[in-house]
Amino acid sequence: MSLRKYTSENLHHKFKLESLPVSVGGLLLLIVSVSALSFSTPLSAGSRMQNPDASAVIDLPVVRPDKTRSLYKTMKKLDNARVVLVGETHTRYDHHLVQLEILKHLYQKSPNLALGVEWFQQPFQQYLDDYIAGDITEKEMLRLTEYFSRWRYNYRHYQPILQFARENRIPVIALNASRELIKMLADTEFDDLPDELKAQLPGSYDWSDKAYEKRIRDVYELHPEYNGEFENFLRSQLTWDESMAERAAQYLQENPDARMLVLAGSGHIMFGSGIPNRIQRRIDALQYSVLVSDDHLPVSEDIADFLVMSVEQSLQPTGLIGAILDTDGGILTIQGFSSNSAVKDAGLEKGAVIIGVNDDAVESFSDFKLAIMDKLRGDSIELHYLENADADECDRKSVSIKLR
Numbered sequence: 001m002s003l004r005k006y007t008s009e010n011l012h013h014k015f016k017l018e019s020l021p022v023s024v025g026g027l028l029l030l031i032v033s034v035s036a037l038s039f040s041t042p043l044s045a046g047s048r049m050q051n052p053d054a055s056a057v058i059d060l061p062v063v064r065p066d067k068t069r070s071l072y073k074t075m076k077k078l079d080n081a082r083v084v085l086v087g088e089t090h091t092r093y094d095h096h097l098v099q100l101e102i103l104k105h106l107y108q109k110s111p112n113l114a115l116g117v118e119w120f121q122q123p124f125q126q127y128l129d130d131y132i133a134g135d136i137t138e139k140e141m142l143r144l145t146e147y148f149s150r151w152r153y154n155y156r157h158y159q160p161i162l163q164f165a166r167e168n169r170i171p172v173i174a175l176n177a178s179r180e181l182i183k184m185l186a187d188t189e190f191d192d193l194p195d196e197l198k199a200q201l202p203g204s205y206d207w208s209d210k211a212y213e214k215r216i217r218d219v220y221e222l223h224p225e226y227n228g229e230f231e232n233f234l235r236s237q238l239t240w241d242e243s244m245a246e247r248a249a250q251y252l253q254e255n256p257d258a259r260m261l262v263l264a265g266s267g268h269i270m271f272g273s274g275i276p277n278r279i280q281r282r283i284d285a286l287q288y289s290v291l292v293s294d295d296h297l298p299v300s301e302d303i304a305d306f307l308v309m310s311v312e313q314s315l316q317p318t319g320l321i322g323a324i325l326d327t328d329g330g331i332l333t334i335q336g337f338s339s340n341s342a343v344k345d346a347g348l349e350k351g352a353v354i355i356g357v358n359d360d361a362v363e364s365f366s367d368f369k370l371a372i373m374d375k376l377r378g379d380s381i382e383l384h385y386l387e388n389a390d391a392d393e394c395d396r397k398s399v400s401i402k403l404r
Contacts, residue, residue: 071098071101071102071308072105074291074306074308075101075102075105075106077289077305077306078102078105078106078289079109080287081259081287081288081289082252082259082260082286082287082288083248083252083259083260083261083262083276083279083286083287083288083289084102084106084259084260084261084262084288084289084291085261085262085263085264085269085275085276085288085289085290085291086098086099086102086261086262086263086269086290086291086292086293087264087265087266087267087268087269087270087290087291087292087293087304088263088264088265088266088293089265089266089293090153090157090265091153091154091157092157092293092310092312093157093313093314093315094293094310094311094312094313095293095310096157096158096160096161097160097310097313098291098293098308098310099161099261099263099293100160100161100164102261102291103115103161103164103165103170103261104164106259106261107164107168107170110259111168112255112257112258112259113170113258113259113260113261114170114171114172114173114251114255114258114259114260114261115161115165115170115171115172115173115260115261115263116172116173116175116244116247116248116251116260116261116262116263117158117172117173117174117175117176117262117263117264118175118176118244118263118264118265118268119147119151119153119158119176119263120145120147120150120151120172120174120175120176121145121150121174121176121177121178121179122174122175122176122177122178122200122243122247123178123200124144124145124146124174125173125174127140127141127144127145128141128145128172128173128174129171131162131166131172132165132166132169132170132171132172133169134166138159138162138163138166139370142155142366142370143366143367143370145174146366147366148365148366148369148370149327149365149366150179154315154318155373156315156318156373157315161263171251173247173248173251173260174247175243175244175247175248175262175264175275176240176243176244177200177239177240177243177244178197178200180197181193181197181200181201181239181243182236182239182240183236184197185232185235185236185239186228186232186233186235186236187228187232190235200243201239201243202239202242202243202245202246203246204242204246204281204282205238205239205242206242206277206278206281207238209273209277211271211273212271212273212274213234215271215273216233216234216237216238217230217234219267220233220234240268241268241274241275241278242278244262244264244268244275245275245276245278245279245281245282246278246282248260248262248275248279249279249282249283252279252283252286253282253283262275266292266293269290269292269304270290270292270303270304271302271303271304272290272302276288276290289305289306290304290305290306291304291305291306291307291308292304292306292307292308293308293309293310316376316377317376317377318372318373318375318376318377319372319375319376319377319378319379319381319403319404320338320342320377320403320404321341321342321343321372321381321383321401321403321404322337322338322340322341322342322343322344322404323335323336323337323338323341323343323344323348324336324337324338325354325365325368327364327365330363330364331353331363331389332353332354332355332362332363332364332365332367332368333351333352333353333354333389334348334349334350334351334352334353334354335350336350337350340404341404342401342402342403342404343383343399343401345401346383346399346400346401347399348385348399349387351387351388351389352385352386352387352388353385353386353387353388353389353391354368354383354384354385355384355385355386355393355396356383356384356385357371357372357381357382357383357384358371358381358382362384372403375403376403377403377404378402378403379402379403380400380401380402380403381400381401381403382398382399382400383398383399383400383401384396384397384398385397385398385399
């Protein structure tokens with residue numbers, strides 16, 4: 001079970017705002033300062049209404065349209081913050097467009113800027129450095145950081161942000177803890193970790209935030225399939241947030257004149273208790289601002305400094321071959337098929353091994369994802385495969401399929 005599910009869509013008591021969108025840079029937005037929210041009786045994000053009645057309606061938040069502002073005007077409010085944190089729902093393209101506009105603004109104001117992101121894990125920092133320096137290509141960076149097996153979200157959402165960073169030599173800092181550490185902490189005590197993972201632990205923890213713990217417990221209770229105890233779940237989540245905060249703080253301390261834009265899932269940023277306060281604990285008198293991009297929001301007036309409600313936008317769907325792939329071994333094997341499978345209709349059977357796409361050899365899941373990354377529904381590819389894992393290269397077969 002992925003702890004990445006701790007995002008705003010997992011929290012209780014959401015509301016949707018659909019009034020007065022403002023067009024900024026091609027985005028339809030409603031920017032609300034938290035001070036513009038009117039609450040009768042604020043509810044915490046994790047509170048539960050056992051018997052909803054009329055009082056629940058009376059307590060709904062109200063936004064004054066005359067208090068909304070454009071993203072452009074909002075960004076001017078960020079100029080004094082050394083750290084700006086912008087939350088996202090990973091699958092929302094419009095959220096990443098908001099992040100890109102904020103990145104451009106901050107860079108224009110302060111070129112001595114770093115970009116801290118949740119999307120990459122700390123042990124792979126060197127490859128991000130090489131990519132920004134122009135020493136390796138985008139595809140090499142994605143392969144070397146193991147992006148497609150460690151993060152998996154649609155890279156096209158993040159691509160414009162990373163390309164802008166490369167074009168302007170903005171350092172990209174991998175904030176995320178390694179998957180191995182987070183996974184092992186879900187059922188292993190700190191003292192029982194192997195030495196190589198102990199070395200990755202953050203230097204300090206703050207366990208005192210009970211509101212944070214309550215929100216984590218609410219998420220835990222949404223996942224009955226998770227077999228571990230809550231203490232394990234909390235230990236893993238807290239390590240995740242402390243690791244990201246410590247890495248950001250470390251960069252800022254090493255570069256005292258630099259500012260940082262932090263991009264991460266909203267659940268790590270809302271209420272200040274995931275990443276923001278934990279950076280501030282490490283850097284005295286740090287000024288930061290928090291923006292959350294979401295149109296489904298937990299009811300609380302301390303969720304963020306600004307709420308950005310953008311109208312949902314989507315990229316054209318990536319083309320799919322319609323196969324369930326075994327990505328654990330050294331080869332890419334078809335384990336099953338979707339209900340509308342292009343490869344099944346082309347005659348491939350379970351156990352077939354994919355070894356190439358067009359002119360690109362495929363030796364891993366990353367190779368395969370890179371080969372079809374820019375392919376859309378309706379595009380055709382030449383798929384090269386072996387009928388089973390025991391077949392020799394001389395038994396190679398090829399078929400042309402149209403992605404669905």
